[in-house]
Amino acid sequence: MIRENLKEVEERILAACRRSGRPRESVKLIAVSKTKPAGMIREAYDCGQRLFGENHAQEIVEKKPVLPADTVWHFIGNLQKNKVKYLVGQVALIHSVNSESLAAEIEKRAQKAGIVQDILLEVNIASEESKQGAAPDEIRALLRFCEAQPHIRVCGLMAVAPFSDDPEDSRPFFSDLRRMLYELKHEVQEPERFCELSMGMSGDFETAIEEGATLIRVGTAIFGSRMPI
Numbered sequence: 001m002i003r004e005n006l007k008e009v010e011e012r013i014l015a016a017c018r019r020s021g022r023p024r025e026s027v028k029l030i031a032v033s034k035t036k037p038a039g040m041i042r043e044a045y046d047c048g049q050r051l052f053g054e055n056h057a058q059e060i061v062e063k064k065p066v067l068p069a070d071t072v073w074h075f076i077g078n079l080q081k082n083k084v085k086y087l088v089g090q091v092a093l094i095h096s097v098n099s100e101s102l103a104a105e106i107e108k109r110a111q112k113a114g115i116v117q118d119i120l121l122e123v124n125i126a127s128e129e130s131k132q133g134a135a136p137d138e139i140r141a142l143l144r145f146c147e148a149q150p151h152i153r154v155c156g157l158m159a160v161a162p163f164s165d166d167p168e169d170s171r172p173f174f175s176d177l178r179r180m181l182y183e184l185k186h187e188v189q190e191p192e193r194f195c196e197l198s199m200g201m202s203g204d205f206e207t208a209i210e211e212g213a214t215l216i217r218v219g220t221a222i223f224g225s226r227m228p229i
Protein backbone atom coordinates (compact mmCIF):
# COMPACT_ATOMS: atom_id res chain seq x y z
CA MET A 1 0.00 0.00 0.00
CA ILE A 2 2.76 2.46 0.97
CA ARG A 3 4.65 1.75 -2.25
CA GLU A 4 1.58 2.48 -4.39
CA ASN A 5 0.73 5.57 -2.37
CA LEU A 6 4.26 6.96 -2.69
CA LYS A 7 4.17 6.32 -6.41
CA GLU A 8 0.88 8.12 -6.79
CA VAL A 9 2.01 11.09 -4.67
CA GLU A 10 5.20 11.25 -6.76
CA GLU A 11 3.16 11.36 -9.97
CA ARG A 12 1.02 14.17 -8.58
CA ILE A 13 4.14 16.10 -7.51
CA LEU A 14 5.62 15.67 -10.98
CA ALA A 15 2.42 16.87 -12.65
CA ALA A 16 2.19 19.93 -10.39
CA CYS A 17 5.87 20.75 -11.08
CA ARG A 18 5.27 20.42 -14.80
CA ARG A 19 2.17 22.65 -14.66
CA SER A 20 4.09 25.35 -12.84
CA GLY A 21 7.32 25.09 -14.83
CA ARG A 22 9.37 23.99 -11.83
CA PRO A 23 12.10 21.36 -11.73
CA ARG A 24 11.19 18.30 -9.64
CA GLU A 25 14.29 18.83 -7.46
CA SER A 26 12.89 22.17 -6.28
CA VAL A 27 10.29 20.36 -4.12
CA LYS A 28 11.11 17.99 -1.25
CA LEU A 29 8.54 15.48 -0.05
CA ILE A 30 8.33 15.06 3.72
CA ALA A 31 6.54 11.81 4.57
CA VAL A 32 4.65 12.69 7.75
CA SER A 33 4.88 9.53 9.83
CA LYS A 34 3.37 10.77 13.11
CA THR A 35 1.47 8.05 15.02
CA LYS A 36 2.74 5.43 12.53
CA PRO A 37 4.99 2.58 13.69
CA ALA A 38 8.64 2.33 12.71
CA GLY A 39 7.80 -0.67 10.50
CA MET A 40 5.74 1.52 8.20
CA ILE A 41 8.49 4.12 8.06
CA ARG A 42 10.92 1.35 7.15
CA GLU A 43 8.59 0.33 4.33
CA ALA A 44 8.69 3.86 2.94
CA TYR A 45 12.46 3.94 3.45
CA ASP A 46 12.78 0.76 1.38
CA CYS A 47 10.89 2.54 -1.42
CA GLY A 48 13.58 5.23 -1.40
CA GLN A 49 11.93 7.80 0.88
CA ARG A 50 14.49 9.37 3.23
CA LEU A 51 12.80 12.45 4.68
CA PHE A 52 10.21 12.05 7.46
CA GLY A 53 8.22 14.48 9.57
CA GLU A 54 7.05 14.01 13.15
CA ASN A 55 5.14 16.27 15.52
CA HIS A 56 6.00 14.73 18.89
CA ALA A 57 9.56 14.75 20.25
CA GLN A 58 8.94 11.41 21.94
CA GLU A 59 8.16 9.70 18.62
CA ILE A 60 11.41 10.90 17.09
CA VAL A 61 13.34 9.73 20.15
CA GLU A 62 11.79 6.28 19.80
CA LYS A 63 11.87 5.86 16.02
CA LYS A 64 15.19 7.42 15.11
CA PRO A 65 17.42 4.71 16.61
CA VAL A 66 15.58 1.88 14.85
CA LEU A 67 15.81 3.38 11.36
CA PRO A 68 18.91 3.56 9.15
CA ALA A 69 21.32 6.37 9.92
CA ASP A 70 20.70 8.17 6.63
CA THR A 71 17.03 8.76 7.48
CA VAL A 72 16.39 12.51 7.75
CA TRP A 73 13.96 13.86 10.34
CA HIS A 74 12.05 17.12 10.44
CA PHE A 75 10.05 18.33 13.41
CA ILE A 76 6.77 19.84 12.23
CA GLY A 77 4.60 20.06 15.35
CA ASN A 78 3.85 22.39 18.18
CA LEU A 79 7.06 22.49 20.21
CA GLN A 80 7.20 22.88 23.98
CA LYS A 81 10.33 24.38 25.43
CA ASN A 82 11.02 21.38 27.66
CA LYS A 83 11.19 19.14 24.56
CA VAL A 84 13.74 21.23 22.68
CA LYS A 85 16.65 19.31 24.22
CA TYR A 86 15.48 16.10 22.55
CA LEU A 87 15.43 17.65 19.10
CA VAL A 88 18.36 20.02 18.71
CA GLY A 89 21.05 18.26 16.70
CA GLN A 90 18.73 15.28 16.17
CA VAL A 91 16.49 16.76 13.48
CA ALA A 92 17.68 18.45 10.30
CA LEU A 93 14.99 21.13 10.48
CA ILE A 94 12.54 22.43 13.08
CA HIS A 95 9.59 23.86 11.11
CA SER A 96 7.57 25.30 13.91
CA VAL A 97 9.38 28.11 15.70
CA ASN A 98 6.76 30.63 16.70
CA SER A 99 8.12 32.66 19.62
CA GLU A 100 11.27 34.34 20.89
CA SER A 101 11.28 32.22 24.04
CA LEU A 102 11.26 29.02 21.98
CA ALA A 103 14.02 30.37 19.73
CA ALA A 104 16.05 31.33 22.81
CA GLU A 105 15.76 27.79 24.15
CA ILE A 106 16.89 26.34 20.78
CA GLU A 107 19.82 28.77 20.79
CA LYS A 108 20.81 27.69 24.29
CA ARG A 109 20.68 23.98 23.44
CA ALA A 110 22.43 24.39 20.08
CA GLN A 111 25.21 26.37 21.68
CA LYS A 112 25.65 23.65 24.28
CA ALA A 113 25.83 21.02 21.54
CA GLY A 114 28.23 23.15 19.50
CA ILE A 115 26.03 23.15 16.40
CA VAL A 116 23.92 25.51 14.31
CA GLN A 117 20.28 24.37 14.22
CA ASP A 118 18.29 25.00 11.05
CA ILE A 119 14.77 26.25 11.67
CA LEU A 120 11.73 27.73 9.94
CA LEU A 121 9.41 30.33 11.39
CA GLU A 122 5.80 29.19 11.59
CA VAL A 123 3.31 31.82 10.48
CA ASN A 124 -0.35 31.78 11.50
CA ILE A 125 -1.08 32.82 7.96
CA ALA A 126 -4.87 33.13 8.29
CA SER A 127 -4.71 34.54 11.84
CA GLU A 128 -6.80 31.65 13.12
CA GLU A 129 -7.63 31.50 16.81
CA SER A 130 -7.01 27.73 16.89
CA LYS A 131 -3.67 27.71 15.07
CA GLN A 132 -0.08 27.77 16.20
CA GLY A 133 2.33 30.15 14.58
CA ALA A 134 3.36 33.74 15.04
CA ALA A 135 0.99 36.42 13.79
CA PRO A 136 2.00 37.73 10.35
CA ASP A 137 2.82 41.16 11.80
CA GLU A 138 5.09 39.59 14.44
CA ILE A 139 7.25 37.65 12.00
CA ARG A 140 9.65 40.46 11.19
CA ALA A 141 10.53 40.96 14.86
CA LEU A 142 10.84 37.21 15.43
CA LEU A 143 13.12 36.92 12.40
CA ARG A 144 15.29 39.76 13.69
CA PHE A 145 15.56 38.04 17.07
CA CYS A 146 16.54 34.72 15.49
CA GLU A 147 19.04 36.35 13.17
CA ALA A 148 20.86 37.64 16.24
CA GLN A 149 21.32 34.10 17.60
CA PRO A 150 24.62 32.59 16.43
CA HIS A 151 23.50 28.96 16.77
CA ILE A 152 20.25 29.28 14.82
CA ARG A 153 19.90 29.54 11.06
CA VAL A 154 16.49 30.59 9.76
CA CYS A 155 15.93 28.83 6.44
CA GLY A 156 12.44 30.09 5.60
CA LEU A 157 8.77 30.01 6.57
CA MET A 158 6.14 27.39 7.33
CA ALA A 159 2.34 27.55 7.49
CA VAL A 160 -0.75 25.38 7.66
CA ALA A 161 -3.68 26.69 5.61
CA PRO A 162 -7.14 26.76 7.22
CA PHE A 163 -8.96 23.44 6.97
CA SER A 164 -11.04 23.05 3.82
CA ASP A 165 -12.14 20.31 1.44
CA ASP A 166 -11.25 22.48 -1.53
CA PRO A 167 -7.49 22.90 -2.17
CA GLU A 168 -8.21 26.12 -4.07
CA ASP A 169 -9.17 27.69 -0.74
CA SER A 170 -5.53 27.33 0.37
CA ARG A 171 -4.10 29.17 -2.63
CA PRO A 172 -4.33 32.77 -1.33
CA PHE A 173 -2.67 31.75 1.96
CA PHE A 174 0.15 29.97 0.15
CA SER A 175 0.75 32.96 -2.10
CA ASP A 176 0.73 35.23 0.99
CA LEU A 177 3.43 33.08 2.59
CA ARG A 178 5.54 33.19 -0.58
CA ARG A 179 5.21 36.98 -0.74
CA MET A 180 6.22 37.22 2.91
CA LEU A 181 9.35 35.15 2.23
CA TYR A 182 10.36 37.43 -0.64
CA GLU A 183 9.72 40.56 1.40
CA LEU A 184 11.86 39.32 4.28
CA LYS A 185 14.68 37.97 2.12
CA HIS A 186 16.61 41.24 2.06
CA GLU A 187 16.53 41.46 5.86
CA VAL A 188 18.56 38.33 6.52
CA GLN A 189 22.31 37.80 6.59
CA GLU A 190 22.28 34.93 4.09
CA PRO A 191 19.41 35.61 1.66
CA GLU A 192 20.31 32.59 -0.50
CA ARG A 193 19.68 30.36 2.52
CA PHE A 194 16.35 31.98 3.41
CA CYS A 195 14.51 30.12 0.68
CA GLU A 196 12.35 27.34 2.13
CA LEU A 197 8.56 27.46 1.98
CA SER A 198 7.04 24.60 3.98
CA MET A 199 3.39 24.45 2.94
CA GLY A 200 0.89 21.94 1.59
CA MET A 201 -0.44 18.69 3.08
CA SER A 202 -2.29 15.67 1.66
CA GLY A 203 -5.28 17.79 0.75
CA ASP A 204 -3.54 20.72 -0.91
CA PHE A 205 0.11 19.90 -1.78
CA GLU A 206 -0.39 20.37 -5.51
CA THR A 207 -1.73 23.88 -4.98
CA ALA A 208 1.21 24.53 -2.65
CA ILE A 209 3.69 23.43 -5.34
CA GLU A 210 2.00 25.74 -7.84
CA GLU A 211 2.47 28.56 -5.32
CA GLY A 212 6.16 27.87 -4.72
CA ALA A 213 6.37 25.30 -1.90
CA THR A 214 9.86 23.81 -1.49
CA LEU A 215 8.83 21.42 1.30
CA ILE A 216 5.49 19.62 1.29
CA ARG A 217 4.30 17.68 4.35
CA VAL A 218 2.26 14.66 3.30
CA GLY A 219 0.95 12.10 5.80
CA THR A 220 -2.43 10.53 5.04
CA ALA A 221 -1.85 10.22 1.29
CA ILE A 222 1.22 8.05 2.00
CA PHE A 223 0.47 6.18 5.23
CA GLY A 224 -3.33 6.18 5.28
CA SER A 225 -5.55 7.80 7.87
CA ARG A 226 -4.38 8.14 11.47
CA MET A 227 -6.00 6.71 14.55
CA PRO A 228 -6.70 9.47 17.03
CA ILE A 229 -4.10 9.39 19.82
Ligand SMILES: *Cc1c(COP(=O)(O)O)cnc(C)c1O
Binds near residue numbers: 032160203
Ligand atom coordinates in the same frame (compact mmCIF):
# COMPACT_ATOMS: atom_id res chain seq x y z
C1 LIG B 1 -0.14 15.95 10.39
C2 LIG B 1 0.48 17.10 9.70
C3 LIG B 1 0.66 17.12 8.31
C4 LIG B 1 0.21 15.99 7.40
O1 LIG B 1 -1.18 16.01 7.27
P1 LIG B 1 -1.92 15.06 6.19
O2 LIG B 1 -3.21 15.75 5.97
O3 LIG B 1 -2.06 13.73 6.84
O4 LIG B 1 -1.07 15.02 4.98
C5 LIG B 1 1.28 18.22 7.75
N1 LIG B 1 1.69 19.26 8.49
C6 LIG B 1 1.53 19.29 9.83
C7 LIG B 1 2.01 20.47 10.59
C8 LIG B 1 0.92 18.21 10.47
O5 LIG B 1 0.77 18.26 11.81
